[in-house]
Amino acid sequence: IFRQLFPDEFQRDVRKYVNKVVSYVYPYVEITFHEYQVDTWFERSKAFVSIERYLSTNSSNRAKRLKANVVRDCESVVLSMDDYEEVTDEFRGIKIWWTSSKSIPQQRAFFSYRGDEEKRYYRLTCKREHRDIITKVYLQHVLDEGKAIEVKTRQRKLYTNNKSEKWSGYRRTMWSHIIFEHPSTFDTLAMDPKKKKEILDDLMMFSKSKEYYKKVGKSWKRGYLLYGPPGTGKSSMIAAMANLLEYDIYDLELTSVKDNTDLRKLLIDTSSKSIIVIEDIDCSLDLTGQRKEKKEEGKEEEKDPVRKKAEEEKDKKNKGSEVTLSGLLNFIDGLWSACGSERLIVFTTNFLEKLDPALIRRGRMDKHIELSYCCFEIFKVLAKNYLDLESHELFLTISRLLEETKMTPADVAENLMPKSFEENAESCLNKLIQSLENAKEEARLKAVEDARIKAEEEAAKKIEQNGEKVQEIDAKLGDGGGKKADQDTDMLQVTDAKENGVITA
Ligand SMILES: Nc1ncnc2c1ncn2[C@@H]1O[C@H](COP(=O)(O)OP(=O)(O)OP(=O)(O)O)[C@@H](O)[C@H]1O
Ligand SMILES: [Mg+2]
Secondary structure, X not given: OHHHXXXXXXXXXXXXXXXXXXXHHOOEEEEEEEOEOOOOOOOEXXXXXXXXXXXXXXXXXXXXXXXXXXXXXXXXXXXEEOOOOEEEEEEOOEEEEEEEEEEOOHHHHHHOOOOOOOEEEEEEEEEHHHHHHHHHHHHHHHHHHHHHHHHHHOOOEEEEXXXXXXXXXXXXXXXXXXXXXXXXXXXXXXXXXXXXXXXXXXXXXXXXXXXXXXXXXXXOEEEEEEEOOOOOOHXXXXXXXXHHHOOEEEEOOHHHOOOHHHHHHHHHOOOOOEEEEEOOHHHHOOOOOOHHHHHHHOHHHHHOHHHHHHHHHHHHHHOOOOOOHHHHHXXXXXXXXXXXXXXXXXXXXXXXXXXXXXXHOOOOXXXXXXXXXXXXXXXXXXXXXXXXXXXXXXXXHHHHHHHHOOOOHHHHHHHHOOOOOOOOHHHHHHHHHXXXXXXXXXXXXXXXXXXXXXXXXXXHHHHHHHHHHHHHHHHHHOOOOHHHHHHHHHHHHHHHHHHOOOOOX
């Protein structure tokens, strides 16, 4: 009735004075913590998250309506305060009220979809006379406790970026995640013990060097480049790193990122204590800008239908992504990369030589780690992990065969794994020996075949070159000398082919 009878201006004035009068007599102070702040609307407020944790632990036995989150594959349930619920807390004998609520902005309600406009917030209410102690001591206590609880109960997550088109709305969904539960650790990772220790030391040193990085004026992050053939343990090492340092993983799929701006937004939306991974960086995008030039230069590449098809597929995949090398370089160590801290950036590739030197220079990719074919040291770790064997009489044979042939740790591990209850350690070792011998024989046959193809190709090339020469002569002689030039052509081809052993009779 009041609204209908009085004009807007009058209402505003009345409200202002009512608020003033109330504030004289209202004995409480209210502080609101919004989930998203106006100036950093893309980042969930850290205070809000800490308060949520604090209240979920301290209030779950007091609140009447709770929200339940089931975690770790139904192993446990985490309860938190539901919306519009109130709980009381006590601090040094002072009573504090916390309410959780959400607001829907009027002007956006018309365009509402998927509840994107919900703005959640917590409101703290306390007596006015306690204002100082609450704002100066209690709030810090809540934030610290919340952070500590978060670290303790944190489930590590594996994130992957959504396609840029799906990022609209207030509740942003740049990254989707699942709970990260990879069993790989540095104990299960088979590699040269010296190299492994070096990496372990490097990682541990990094995680404890907050002050050092500050002192030297570097943002607290480190780049790792893992390179080597497929199946040598690059992805396993990333999982082991995350397990060692208890970091989240952000698996960045570059082809789903529209442009450099979106790449930057993704970076801002990552948390600290995380590993940002770009797998197979050489295949993700045409980042070097050199491929097109190469195409023009190398006619051979165009002739090879398999390669041509692969390139076409890559082009198709890349369509719609305008991320450039410079964008990626800025992503790694531009000004924006300094937001957040304690981050590892890991690139993996099968072909180190395909990468642009700027991308992998020290400072961007600080540590280059090569993961290579299985050697005896690696085999020993695998035998211990897979068969509980430290030594065996067959180890000598395996050691010799590993020197003679290339086999990835993935293949060795597959051979060492018992496939039935009848198999024992010895039969698995024998299986491996058999496989190694087969691989050796295959490699020998392949080498012979390769040599044969190469010889044939060279012969064909020479014939072609000679053909061109003859044509030149032909052209020079003109029509009159055509007959003679034809004879020359035959002579040249036969002679040359004979030299190369293609035609023997
Ligand atoms: N060094 C290793 N130590 C232990 N296990 C390994 C190692 N290398 C490979 N494996 C085994 O082989 C499987 C494949 O390894 P992984 O996925 O780590 O290879 P990758 O180097 O990432 O290969 P790609 O280049 O194809 O991605 C793993 O599941 C793991 O069990
Ligand atoms: Mg991999």
